[in-house]
Amino acid sequence: MNKPVERLYNGIVKENPVFVMMLGMCPTLAVTSSAINGAGMGLTTTVVLTLSNMMIAALRKLIPNRVRIPAFIVVVATFVTLVQMLLQAYIPSLNKSLGIYIPLIVVNCIILGRAEAYASKNKVIPSMFDGLGMGLGFTIALTLIGLFREILGNGTAFNVTVMPKVYEPITIFVLAPGAFFVLAFLVAIQNKIRNRKAVNVKLVTSCDAGCAGCASAGICGGHEKQIDGEAVLKEQKQE
Amino acid sequence: MKELFLVAVGAALVNNVVLSQFLGLCPFLGVSKKVKTAAGMGGAVIFVITVSSAVTWLINHFVLETLSVTYMQTIVFILVIAALVQFVEMFLKKYSQGLYQALGVYLPLITTNCAVLGVAISNASDGYGFVTALVSGFATAVGFTISIVILAGIREKIEYNDIPASFQGMPIVLVTAGLMAIAFYGFAGLI
Numbered sequence: 271m272n273k274p275v276e277r278l279y280n281g282i283v284k285e286n287p288v289f290v291m292m293l294g295m296c297p298t299l300a301v302t303s304s305a306i307n308g309a310g311m312g313l314t315t316t317v318v319l320t321l322s323n324m325m326i327a328a329l330r331k332l333i334p335n336r337v338r339i340p341a342f343i344v345v346v347a348t349f350v351t352l353v354q355m356l357l358q359a360y361i362p363s364l365n366k367s368l369g370i371y372i373p374l375i376v377v378n379c380i381i382l383g384r385a386e387a388y389a390s391k392n393k394v395i396p397s398m399f400d401g402l403g404m405g406l407g408f409t410i411a412l413t414l415i416g417l418f419r420e421i422l423g424n425g426t427a428f429n430v431t432v433m434p435k436v437y438e439p440i441t442i443f444v445l446a447p448g449a450f451f452v453l454a455f456l457v458a459i460q461n462k463i464r465n466r467k468a469v470n471v472k473l474v475t476s477c478d479a480g481c482a483g484c485a486s487a488g489i490c491g492g493h494e495k496q497i498d499g500e501a502v503l504k505e506q507k508q509e
Numbered sequence: 510m511k512e513l514f515l516v517a518v519g520a521a522l523v524n525n526v527v528l529s530q531f532l533g534l535c536p537f538l539g540v541s542k543k544v545k546t547a548a549g550m551g552g553a554v555i556f557v558i559t560v561s562s563a564v565t566w567l568i569n570h571f572v573l574e575t576l577s578v579t580y581m582q583t584i585v586f587i588l589v590i591a592a593l594v595q596f597v598e599m600f601l602k603k604y605s606q607g608l609y610q611a612l613g614v615y616l617p618l619i620t621t622n623c624a625v626l627g628v629a630i631s632n633a634s635d636g637y638g639f640v641t642a643l644v645s646g647f648a649t650a651v652g653f654t655i656s657i658v659i660l661a662g663i664r665e666k667i668e669y670n671d672i673p674a675s676f677q678g679m680p681i682v683l684v685t686a687g688l689m690a691i692a693f694y695g696f697a698g699l700i
Contacts, residue, residue: 292679295531295534295535295538296531296532296533296534296535296623297531299531299534300530300531300532340588340591343587343588343591344584344588347583347584347587347588348584350583351580351581351583351584354583355580370627370630370631370634373582373583373626373630374532374623374626374627374630376583376587376626377587377622377623377626378623379535442691445690445694446528446529446531446690446694447687447688447690447691447694448687449531449687450683450684450686450687450690451683451684451687453683454676454679454680454681454683454684454687455680457679457680457683458673458675458676458680459675461674461675461676461677461678461680462675465674465675
């Protein structure tokens with residue numbers, strides 16, 4: 271498989287940021303009340319991710335190692351601001367429904383994670399495809415969650431009524447709790463498939479798989495494990 | 510005074526930052542295995558969000574609005590927050606060992622907590638005054654602490670339960686969070 275295709279496959283299937291790596295949870299749950307919002311958020315993130323990956327890959331030899339994280343943040347924040355202005359100008363309806371979550375793309379750990387794990391070590395073109403693949407993987411996941419929530423909670427898909435008239439929409443699915451439930455079930459289904467496929471593959475919990483690359487590795491499970499580990503060590507010492 | 514109280518209750522309970530606005534989910538799901546660590550994280554978040562909502566308000570009002578470059582908000586706020594967290598960490602290390610030991614480990618992790626940036630941006634877009642912004646920041650962080658401590662308490666109990674294999678780990682935590690979100694809807698009647 272040649273490189274661009276491999277990067278796309280990697281982002282969409284093998285290391286899907288939402289279902290496999292559990293990154294970028296905030297927008298995943300917050301803006302997926304309908305399929306269109308999910309797709310809009312996904313595509314906005316894809317644009318930022320692709321551009322910032324390209325920029326960081328181009329600058330990778332100029333950025334000193336010690337200040338790389340702040341430098342990445344500035345690059346990402348610049349592109350987010352640009353994209354926000356473009357949305358305000360050309361798609362105001364999407365801008366309104368995504369609201370505060372557009373500026374918050376800056377702290378989406380998928381973007382910093384890819385910058386750190388891939389773009390800072392690779393050439394511009396592969397980095398572009400890496401960003402594109404990850405972004406599309408994110409878009410697909412968000413659209414899927416949005417679709418589920420919209421069908422169950424509103425009886426429509428992409429604003430078109432799909433459920434029969436007798437169907438009473440379960441409103442809670444478009445509200446906040448529904449987001450948690452839908453994601454819980456999707457992850458559970460995925461665990462089921464994974465467990466059946468390969469007994470040896472260990473269950474992916476929190477962000478085991480993506481921790482190395484995630485800028486906020488500390489926040490997720492890794493940090494907890496570290497604290498747990500320290501506590502265990504202390505206990506052992508006391509004994 | 511009454512208005513401030515309403516802002517505080519609204520930010521802490523009715524529009525709970527995690528359960529209804531989905532900000533700060535990473536630490537909410539990641540650092541909630543034990544009540545003790547959850548409370549530590551909550552304390553650090555209260556501290557940082559309160560300080561950062563004051564500082565970002567001042568910068569937004571006196572620098573960005575004076576120069577009419579409010580479109581720079583996102584870039585400036587995230588850099589200010591990152592620098593602020595570093596500064597707070599250094600300051601605590603030097604002058605308050607007790608507080609540093611209690612909150613120290615959690616501080617570097619807070620930069621990427623989207624609740625901090627979220628509060629700063631929504632304070633700016635709601636056009637709050639200085640005191641209101643401060644109260645709203647503090648109350649939002651208190652809401653975060655309440656929900657993360659409750660979730661940690663439930664997770665400690667869940668450990669002893671017999672959960673279907675597919676639901677172990679993240680799914681059951683998400684279901685728990687969903688049930689908590691339903692419970693928090695009860696607060697909607699308060700305002």
